[in-house]
Amino acid sequence: MTICEQLSKNILFKNVGFREICTMLEEISYKKTSYSKNDVIAFEGDEVRGQYIMLSGSVRGEMTNYQGKVVKIEDIEGSSLLAPAFIFGGDRHYPVDIIANNDTECIYMGNESFTKLLQMNPELNTNFRDIVTSKTQFLSNKIKFLALQPIKGKIASYLLTRTKNNPGNSVLLPYSQDKLADLFGVTRPSLTRALRELDQDKIIEAEGKKIIILDRKKLENFIQ
Amino acid sequence: MTICEQLSKNILFKNVGFREICTMLEEISYKKTSYSKNDVIAFEGDEVRGQYIMLSGSVRGEMTNYQGKVVKIEDIEGSSLLAPAFIFGGDRHYPVDIIANNDTECIYMGNESFTKLLQMNPELNTNFRDIVTSKTQFLSNKIKFLALQPIKGKIASYLLTRTKNNPGNSVLLPYSQDKLADLFGVTRPSLTRALRELDQDKIIEAEGKKIIILDRKKLENFIQ
DNA sequence: ATTAATCGGTAACATATGTTACGGGAGGAC
DNA sequence: GTCCTCCCGTAACATATGTTACCGATTAAT
Numbered sequence: 375m376t377i378c379e380q381l382s383k384n385i386l387f388k389n390v391g392f393r394e395i396c397t398m399l400e401e402i403s404y405k406k407t408s409y410s411k412n413d414v415i416a417f418e419g420d421e422v423r424g425q426y427i428m429l430s431g432s433v434r435g436e437m438t439n440y441q442g443k444v445v446k447i448e449d450i451e452g453s454s455l456l457a458p459a460f461i462f463g464g465d466r467h468y469p470v471d472i473i474a475n476n477d478t479e480c481i482y483m484g485n486e487s488f489t490k491l492l493q494m495n496p497e498l499n500t501n502f503r504d505i506v507t508s509k510t511q512f513l514s515n516k517i518k519f520l521a522l523q524p525i526k527g528k529i530a531s532y533l534l535t536r537t538k539n540n541p542g543n544s545v546l547l548p549y550s551q552d553k554l555a556d557l558f559g560v561t562r563p564s565l566t567r568a569l570r571e572l573d574q575d576k577i578i579e580a581e582g583k584k585i586i587i588l589d590r591k592k593l594e595n596f597i598q
Numbered sequence: 599m600t601i602c603e604q605l606s607k608n609i610l611f612k613n614v615g616f617r618e619i620c621t622m623l624e625e626i627s628y629k630k631t632s633y634s635k636n637d638v639i640a641f642e643g644d645e646v647r648g649q650y651i652m653l654s655g656s657v658r659g660e661m662t663n664y665q666g667k668v669v670k671i672e673d674i675e676g677s678s679l680l681a682p683a684f685i686f687g688g689d690r691h692y693p694v695d696i697i698a699n700n701d702t703e704c705i706y707m708g709n710e711s712f713t714k715l716l717q718m719n720p721e722l723n724t725n726f727r728d729i730v731t732s733k734t735q736f737l738s739n740k741i742k743f744l745a746l747q748p749i750k751g752k753i754a755s756y757l758l759t760r761t762k763n764n765p766g767n768s769v770l771l772p773y774s775q776d777k778l779a780d781l782f783g784v785t786r787p788s789l790t791r792a793l794r795e796l797d798q799d800k801i802i803e804a805e806g807k808k809i810i811i812l813d814r815k816k817l818e819n820f821i822q
Numbered sequence: 823a824t825t826a827a828t829c830g831g832t833a834a835c836a837t838a839t840g841t842t843a844c845g846g847g848a849g850g851a852c
Numbered sequence: 853g854t855c856c857t858c859c860c861g862t863a864a865c866a867t868a869t870g871t872t873a874c875c876g877a878t879t880a881a882t
Binding site: 437438439440445447459460462463464465469470499502503504506507508509510511513514515516517518520521522523524527559596597598 | 664684693694728732734735740741751822
Binding site for chain 2: 858859860861862863
């Protein structure tokens with residue numbers, strides 16, 4: 375698959391024709407970069423001098439808390455931009471470590487090239503604005519999730535969100551409790567303990583990665 | 599002062615001439631709104647159907663944590679936009695309660711009017727993008743501040759930021775410990791206790807709102 | 823098949839922070 | 853001056869979460 379084809383799936387190029395992407399790319403200097411699992415693409419605090427545009431793969435953004443514990447902020451799957459809100463504006467530093475979850479390809483272009491690219495097509499500008507907007511919305515929710523509620527609230531949020539458009543009451547955690555603890559910004563034993571307590575109180579049934587919601591009402595009460 | 603004059607100070611209209619603002623406004627339907635101290639301009643969770651543009655005054659954004667405790671997210675002074683990142687994108691709900699700190703005036707326009715306005719001048723689009731960008735950067739820092747460090751880390755961040763471009767080592771807190779505790783997302787007694795302990799350890803000298811940094815090195819160690 | 827690594831459960835204990843309550847000082851309202 | 857309110861300091865106690873360590877089960881690697 376050519377780069378142009380891959381880019382046409384990227385949300386930055388939504389509603390932009392394949393041909394047009396090719397034309398634009400010809401006038402822009404960029405380089406292609408590749409990463410393997412657990413390669414660090416950018417370090418928290420590094421200066422942002424350009425824009426990575428994902429072609430394929432999956433990356434994650436991680437912060438580190440005061441104890442040195444990793445807190446995963448988000449997974450970015452498929453075709454998006456890395457740290458789009460940090461190439462313009464006053465604070466041009468990566469807010470997170472950006473790490474490849476598996477084989478990942480990007481193109482990278484410097485600040486000026488990216489600015490030039492955005493000017494080539496108003497659609498790109500709108501798309502970029504919408505990407506940054508949704509990032510803000512995401513972070514706003516993240517604050518509520520990470521900072522304003524205790525562990526059981528996080529569990530409740532997580533489980534209820536995962537079963538929102540889902541008739542059933544069972545959830546299969548997509549990764550280990552260890553990783554989930556990172557996402558919640560807590561330690562694994564604490565997460566396990568909270569899960570056990572919710573299980574003992576017959577609010578959920580938790581066994582390894584399999585969780586069944588027994589009492590949705592009570593679970594909702596832990597949120598907020 | 600006319601509305602156009604006031605708007606020309608708003609960051610949305612940066613680099614846009616006074617005359618041009620007047621012309622644009624004539625083609626747009628909007629209304630002027632006024633608030634007194636502690637009036638609620640928008641409630642967390644309300645649907646965002648339009649954009650408030652500040653003319654004058656000061657407002658604050660507050661979330662509520664699971665114990666019902668208020669956590670102040672930010673003060674917005676002077677001339678900015680309220681919840682700019684929530685008029686477009688998937689989650690069009692106010693992320694915070696927005697409350698007037700004192701007499702405040704805005705203009706308000708519906709979603710379509712605001713979209714139309716942005717299309718009238720590319721400068722507005724760029725400005726809007728930069729406003730949303732800086733909001734994202736702000737929230738990203740807010741996560742680190744609120745979620746990833748204990749109280750003494752927050753105190754250290756706060757004090758060191760406030761003396762960054764400031765030769766002295768003394769800080770006068772701009773408001774009561776009570777309000778500061780809201781900003782830190784902790785209770786007042788806990789904040790006082792932490793300040794007392796830092797005082798006893800001779801890292802700061804704290805007396806009411808007056809704080810003197812005695813050992814900048816040790817203070818820095820509390821961050822991260 | 824054996825070894826090594828990961829994973830989830832658990833427990834004892836330490837620590838940070840919240841809860842509640844009290845008191846005294848400063849300052850404003852009358 | 854007296855009352856009232858806000859503000860700060862403080863203390864005893866409760867609670868949530870982290871720390872460390874161990875164990876057995878499962879899974880992956882050789």
